[in-house]
Amino acid sequence: MIDTTAAILVTVVTAATPLVFAAIGELVTEKAGVLNLGVEGMMLVGAVCGFATAIATGNPAIAIIVAMIAGAVMAFLFGVLTLSLLANQVATGLALTMFGVGLSALIGQDYVGTPIKALAKLDIPVLSDIPLLGPVLFGQDFLVYLSLAMVAGVAWFLKSTRAGLILRATGESHDAAHALGYSVIGIRYLAVMFGGAMSGLAGAYLSLAYTPMWAENMSSGRGWIALALVVFATWKPGRVLVGAYLFGGVTILQLHAQGAGFAVPSQALSMLPYLATIVVLVVISRDSTRIRLNAPACIGKVFHPER
Amino acid sequence: MIQGVFKTLGVAALGLAVTFGAASAEPTKVGFVYVGPIGDHGWTYRHDKGRLAIEEAFGDKVETSYVESVPEGADAERVIRQLASTGHDLIFTTSFGYMNPTVKVAKQFPNVKFEHATGYKRSDNVSTYAARFYEGRLIAGILAGRMTKSNVIGYIGSFPIPEVVRGINAFTLSMRKINPDAEVKVVWVNSWYDPGKEGDAAKALIDQGADIIVQHTDSPAPMQVAQERGVLAVGQASDMTHFGPKAHLTSIIDDWNGYYVARTKAVMDGTWSSEDTWGGLNTGMLRMATYNEAIPAEVIEEAEAARKAIEAGTLHPFQGPIADQDGKEMVAAGATAEDGMLLSMDWYVQGVQGKLPK
Numbered sequence: 001m002i003d004t005t006a007a008i009l010v011t012v013v014t015a016a017t018p019l020v021f022a023a024i025g026e027l028v029t030e031k032a033g034v035l036n037l038g039v040e041g042m043m044l045v046g047a048v049c050g051f052a053t054a055i056a057t058g059n060p061a062i063a064i065i066v067a068m069i070a071g072a073v074m075a076f077l078f079g080v081l082t083l084s085l086l087a088n089q090v091a092t093g094l095a096l097t098m099f100g101v102g103l104s105a106l107i108g109q110d111y112v113g114t115p116i117k118a119l120a121k122l123d124i125p126v127l128s129d130i131p132l133l134g135p136v137l138f139g140q141d142f143l144v145y146l147s148l149a150m151v152a153g154v155a156w157f158l159k160s161t162r163a164g165l166i167l168r169a170t171g172e173s174h175d176a177a178h179a180l181g182y183s184v185i186g187i188r189y190l191a192v193m194f195g196g197a198m199s200g201l202a203g204a205y206l207s208l209a210y211t212p213m214w215a216e217n218m219s220s221g222r223g224w225i226a227l228a229l230v231v232f233a234t235w236k237p238g239r240v241l242v243g244a245y246l247f248g249g250v251t252i253l254q255l256h257a258q259g260a261g262f263a264v265p266s267q268a269l270s271m272l273p274y275l276a277t278i279v280v281l282v283v284i285s286r287d288s289t290r291i292r293l294n295a296p297a298c299i300g301k302v303f304h305p306e307r
Numbered sequence: 308m309i310q311g312v313f314k315t316l317g318v319a320a321l322g323l324a325v326t327f328g329a330a331s332a333e334p335t336k337v338g339f340v341y342v343g344p345i346g347d348h349g350w351t352y353r354h355d356k357g358r359l360a361i362e363e364a365f366g367d368k369v370e371t372s373y374v375e376s377v378p379e380g381a382d383a384e385r386v387i388r389q390l391a392s393t394g395h396d397l398i399f400t401t402s403f404g405y406m407n408p409t410v411k412v413a414k415q416f417p418n419v420k421f422e423h424a425t426g427y428k429r430s431d432n433v434s435t436y437a438a439r440f441y442e443g444r445l446i447a448g449i450l451a452g453r454m455t456k457s458n459v460i461g462y463i464g465s466f467p468i469p470e471v472v473r474g475i476n477a478f479t480l481s482m483r484k485i486n487p488d489a490e491v492k493v494v495w496v497n498s499w500y501d502p503g504k505e506g507d508a509a510k511a512l513i514d515q516g517a518d519i520i521v522q523h524t525d526s527p528a529p530m531q532v533a534q535e536r537g538v539l540a541v542g543q544a545s546d547m548t549h550f551g552p553k554a555h556l557t558s559i560i561d562d563w564n565g566y567y568v569a570r571t572k573a574v575m576d577g578t579w580s581s582e583d584t585w586g587g588l589n590t591g592m593l594r595m596a597t598y599n600e601a602i603p604a605e606v607i608e609e610a611e612a613a614r615k616a617i618e619a620g621t622l623h624p625f626q627g628p629i630a631d632q633d634g635k636e637m638v639a640a641g642a643t644a645e646d647g648m649l650l651s652m653d654w655y656v657q658g659v660q661g662k663l664p665k
Contacts, residue, residue: 216344
């Protein structure tokens, strides 16, 4: 029983980790006032670039860095279109997803059907032998720990640093931030590229650790779940973590329930993340002060310094 | 999607070239409509192998083109019409959902030949074709029945449709004939293709005691998980050996090459006519990948004997008596299930755990 519980928890953690990465990146982007719907596309490009690098170099660390750079480059492209050329963010984000799907397929053509070794698990000696908690807490690959560190880091950055305050100010009122002399466009570029790098990292987790292979469209909608997650978490890093583990947990538990012979409507459970997001949206919209506290006021709005 | 658009444009450009080009010794043009990306390493990947086989067989006497990731719906009709109106002589539409668009477009282009995979609507210029994949499931069932130690088999299903249910039943019947104590746990992932979820389903089943994983989904993720966890697995659509060299018992491989080449030849020779093909192991439309070396020789012999018996028509995966989960007789002793029953199968045989979602 303990073994099964531990096994379920281990799987939940791996299922949630790509969501944590992508969502925490998008959270920072949105906190700066930019809505980038291209997460899915950036994830895929990150996944394929990471995979190709891992094949070429055999070094997972380089592969992960390349995946992050690839994601950031995609996000930079989004930045050029929406921040410098003032294109509509929603439309550009959707286009970025389609572009990413196609581009990753093109890059990945020669890698279909090539397996690689999964990222090594840490397996800290002694500690990982503790029943139940051992394998869950001490037997994961290092990206899992990195994802937790990223959440803590982003939470600290947004809450307790001056730079975080400026970033949030940019998202709340870009005119005020501009009047104070901050470079709204520059800050948003950085936030968008951070979001892209995190999406790329999420993609790398998919193609290097979660299912170590490349296949077209392998993210299968996880980018969209990450987007929903940011809203579900009402733009709070800690809740992103909780939400990701919740969504991951539901997915894994329903698979286990089916295997154990319980009749669960698996289709209904597949839509649960989105349903939960809608519920949260309804709840927070009822109390307008609550949403005002967390949702960046300027999200999705075009900023032009001369206007 | 963007790729698809570019390829559609490419098809249009080819069409123009044909219109204005020389009329003599024009190559036969063969078009394909795919539901997924050619890089899925599964269903669409195998169809594209068939397209390449046509090119290899006829060289510059043929010209092939394809449009990938075409959604089943209004888009499909547009794409099929596009291919038909740009001088294609033969068009393969390779997913069930293309059935009505194919028939509709075919009516408007009586001189173009159409081949629709896995459907049942035909007309003078529309043929249908599919493969009896459940015959391969019987062989997988023999291997599983002999190789399992825990007597728990994990089966990853895509959608609870007759095609998949038929596979589960054929597998279970064959396995239980050898090993009546073995049972099948089914997990539905509601997707033909979601590597992450398929892998998670495999993990869940292994955690619940399964020591052999069978999949009716298209990605090699379950095979990888089986390899990592040290259990065995049966692959799907493509040869998945190199995703799990130790785990891979065998794979049930779709092989459209022979059919596609033959049908193209028929169009070239002017002998093409509308037909309904449901090909089994004897036609080569499906075949088994190389068996794992770790399987004992006598088990491989048994599997091969079954394969030959199926090919010879002396063995049928659904030979009576067959009862459903509640013990109700579905196929009488001495009888075999008819194709009509196979095509509408919506019940589990005994030995499958849980209830079929309706």
